[in-house]
């Protein structure tokens with residue numbers, strides 16, 4: 001049953017999104033930057049390389065333990081630029097606000113944006129505000145775009161992973177997604193669950209200046225770790241093997257996943273990165289990530305192999321093996 | 337992943353798996369009747385560590401999948417009747433005879449995904465001038481909360497709320513499975529969540545009629561390994577039993593409170609299952625005393641002619657007669673993005689599980 005309309009799944013960050021972009025968007029614009037399916041574009045401008053990225057943010061609820069939509073909007077774009085190897089410097093801020101939205105809530109969000117920008121070390125330099133009639137938007141949507149400079153020695157691309165690379169994950173997965181979901185559904189069974197939204201640019205800078213062998217960086221946001229690894233395996237035409245026992249999942253997040261029947265591998269993160277690093281540099285790279293305040297529980301979770309290109313396999317805790325596919329649509333709670 | 341509890345202890349689990357492998361039995365066929373088990377079995381990689389002689393088959397355990405085509409069509413019809421149709425997420429992508437809820441939604445029908453029937457009651461309160469219908473599918477797991485939502489709506493006079501009840505009961509389906517001539521199963525992994533509600537004793541009549549190894553199982557890799565081990569021991573000893581390997585959640589009598597609520601609202605009726613056909617007493621109808629909350633009574637739902645998707649083998653897959661790779665459409669015209677049948681739609685469906693995790 002093919003569809004002639006946009007479905008929610010097209011925005012889920014999994015296979016459907018991937019196909020929409022690779023089959024409909026990228027072919028029309030014919031720029032090499034889009035083909036890499038990276039988090040942002042890197043291009044030459046007057047002799048310097050610039051990383052440029054944009055992202056729109058909608059989240060329900062707009063405030064959640066660990067952050068709010070404003071913080072997400074800053075960190076998200078900062079991280080996208082950082083994943084291209086850029087040092088983010090300037091951000092734009094576009095607001096689409098629903099008529100009737102409380103001014104005090106707006107002020108809170110703006111304050112949170114200002115705080116987050118300061119923490120990440122970026123300046124908001126331009127912006128735009130639109131108000132749409134009641135019902136035409138859900139409270140508030142935020143778009144941020146940003147630019148940053150890419151140091152001369154840095155060349156990151158989702159196509160650069162190679163056999164032998166070790167894969168570093170900067171911390172626990174599934175925290176953001178499960179926080180928002182359980183909150184939205186009023187399942188407040190786990191009060192310590194909290195979003196991991198964080199700027200990763202300082203961590204990336206530290207990482208890239210400490211070792212030369214970083215080939216790919218990616219922040220596994222929507223679609224989660226499983227989808228991000230699949231994208232890189234596809235883009236780099238390599239196989240990926242990960243080890244379930246090495247992937248940190250906080251017990252609260254694991255519990256929420258179990259309750260709803262979710263696979264943590266596909267739950268969104270907003271403050272984590274994966275780094276594909278040549279084996280000789282992996283120890284130093286892991287140390288560099290761990291030295292950052294948001295990377296304390298970083299771990300090596302797997303490696304790149306030449307066999308079975310485009311596929312991701314996971315060794316499970318009980319010693320079994322399974323394939324980790326890309327999600328087709330959004331994960332839904334179990335009803336069985 | 338880093339868990340602490342014993343059933344999450346990989347070493348204990350690995351020990352069990354070693355024992356299973358050492359027992360070396362000829363051909364054993366075990367069936368799970370729970371979509372969450374189907375997924376958990378794949379996710380844990382349990383299949384890849386079992387001896388080749390042990391096969392795990394998926395039975396009619398995915399609630400969305402066993403919902404009959406007629407029921408799916410009726411729910412889709414309802415969405416076109418000007419109501420706010422609320423449902424669990426999986427259902428909206430299930431192809432009906434002509435269309436799906438997802439398509440109808442993109443075309444303008446008001447279809448909303450909720451996580452609980454109580455959300456639907458809230459929507460009804462916020463939209464007093466609209467009819468809000470909840471499409472109730474699922475087993476004994478979901479039926480109690482849906483019953484409770486009807487009770488709440490009744491107490492709070494939310495008169496614009498109703499439920500289309502397509503609920504199914506697990507034990508009657510076990511009888512039908514055993515009566516089927518194609519059946520070739522040596523033991524059942526009985527569902528965990530369903531058993532939390534109905535309790536171990538609910539399977540007693542079935543076990544007495546068909547003494548076949550039965551073990552109630554949990555969902556962690558350790559639970560699965562333990563339950564499979566127990567089944568194999570029963571089979572090896574030629575001593576079928578009804579055992580509970582999930583006592584931390586399942587009691588003998590189950591959740592009696594939930595049962596009481598269910599019983600207050602629903603009464604068993606015959607019901608049609610995809611793959612199994614009509615099964616006596618396997619459905620739940622809303623009692624006459626609550627009929628104003630029964631969407632089937634409130635709305636004159638047009639009865640169209642329902643046809644199951646052409647070429648789709650869901651019916652045979654739901655009874656373990658075929659496995660998904662044996663369906664000619666599997667991975668060809670049927671994929672999670674373009675599902676032909678419900679078993680490919682639902683995250684608990686066997687075809688979706690194979691598609692996602694099975695590696696030829």
Ligand code: SF4
Pocket residue numbers: 647648649650651653660663664665666667670671675676677678679680681687
């Ligand atoms: S693969 Fe598709 S068509 Fe075949 S049985 Fe499964 S759902 Fe039906």
